[in-house]
Structure formats: structure tokens, C-alpha cells
Amino acid sequence: ASGSAVTLQELDGLAMRSFPLCMRHLYLKLQEDRHLRHGGRQQLGLFLKGIGLKLDDALAFWRGAFAPRMPAEKFDKEYAYNVRHNYGKEGKRTDYTPYSCMYIIMSSPGVGDHHGCPYRHFSPENLHAALSGMRLSPKSIDEVMEKTRGRHYQLACAATFEGAHSCQCDGINHPNQYFEQSRKFLKE
Numbered sequence: 001a002s003g004s005a006v007t008l009q010e011l012d013g014l015a016m017r018s019f020p021l022c023m024r025h026l027y028l029k030l031q032e033d034r035h036l037r038h039g040g041r042q043q044l045g046l047f048l049k050g051i052g053l054k055l056d057d058a059l060a061f062w063r064g065a066f067a068p069r070m071p072a073e074k075f076d077k078e079y080a081y082n083v084r085h086n087y088g089k090e091g092k093r094t095d096y097t098p099y100s101c102m103y104i105i106m107s108s109p110g111v112g113d114h115h116g117c118p119y120r121h122f123s124p125e126n127l128h129a130a131l132s133g134m135r136l137s138p139k140s141i142d143e144v145m146e147k148t149r150g151r152h153y154q155l156a157c158a159a160t161f162e163g164a165h166s167c168q169c170d171g172i173n174h175p176n177q178y179f180e181q182s183r184k185f186l187k188e
């Protein structure tokens with residue numbers, strides 16, 4: 001974690017500039033569908049915790065994201081427990097840590113799920129479209145697609161980082177590390 005808190009207001013901007021593709025995709029899908037299934041809520045929720053989103057802001061974030069389709073009372077009854085649980089405030093009070101790339105790459109999202117690693121789980125067409133959405137140059141996209149075809153998913157993610165930031169990447173092994181690296185670079 002960065003140590004410094006991230007506020008609700010900053011999230012949209014951070015998602016577009018500094019989230020790795022797996023989290024950017026979940027973030028955009030959540031805005032589009034106003035819902036995410038359990039696997040997606042876990043993957044994105046723990047990542048957001050890792051970048052420094054406090055529990056109260058996390059509750060407000062999910063409640064607000066679901067709001068067009070779900071009354072606050074229903075959210076508080078059926079979903080808030082899980083958010084608090086991820087922050088170690090319910091059940092065994094374990095302070096859960098965000099998922100690593102390896103864990104995400106090994107996951108098996110089903111139909112209707114949006115979690116997972118796009119380099120591992122997207123079709124080539126969908127990956128290409130997502131990379132275009134990040135405004136990567138055709139040359140960067142070619143490089144990412146080539147690494148993906150070779151099943152070098154984390155190298156593909158690092159190439160995406162380089163294309164999006166126009167700088168060298170130290171390698172990617174964790175979505176939160178991608179984020180930290182991006183923040184560090186953009187602040188320099």
C-alpha cells in the first residue's frame with residue numbers, strides 16, 4: 001500500500017491513468033453494468049483497499065456504484081458485510097491482502113464474470129480493443145499482443161505499462177505494484 005489515503009473523488013482519474021488493465025476493466029464494467037459478481041468485487045475491492053481506499057469510502061464507493069440498480073437498504077443488507085469483511089471488520093477479522101498477478105492469472109472467470117487477467121482471459125479481439133481504449137500506439141499494441149501470444153502475460157502487462165507511460169517498466173508481479181509504479185512515475 002502507498003500509505004497515503006486515496007479518496008473517492010480521485011478514483012475515476014486514477015483508474016484511467018494508473019490502474020492495470022485487469023482493474024481498469026473491472027472499474028469500467030462496474031460503471032457500465034452497475035453491478036459486479038463476487039469474483040470481480042473481490043479482485044477490485046481488495047485492490048482498492050491496497051491503494052489506500054479507507055473502509056468508509058469503500059462502502060460509499062460500492063453503494064454508489066450499485067445505486068442506480070439497488071436501493072441502499074438492500075446494499076447494506078446484502079453487500080456491506082462483504083466489504084467490511086475484506087477490511088478485517090467481520091468474521092475472523094483477517095486483514096485480507098490484494099490478489100497477486102499469479103493468483104489472478106490462475107483464476108477461472110466464468111460467463112458473466114469480469115475478473116481475471118485480460119492478457120490471459122480475453123480473446124485477442126477484446127484485448128486489442130481494450131488496449132486501443134488505453135490509447136496505446138499501434139506499435140505498443142503489437143508488442144503487447146506478441147507477448148500475450150507467447151503466454152508471457154506479466155511481460156505483456158509491463159509492455160502495456162511502458163506504452164501507457166512512455167517509460168521503462170521494472171516488471172509487473174502485482175496489480176498494486178503496477179499502480180505504485182505508475183503513481184511514482186507520474187509524480188516525478
Ligand code: SF4
Nearest residue numbers: 020022101117157175
Ligand atoms: Fe492485472 Fe497482473 Fe494481469 Fe497486469 S499481469 S492485468 S496487473 S493480473
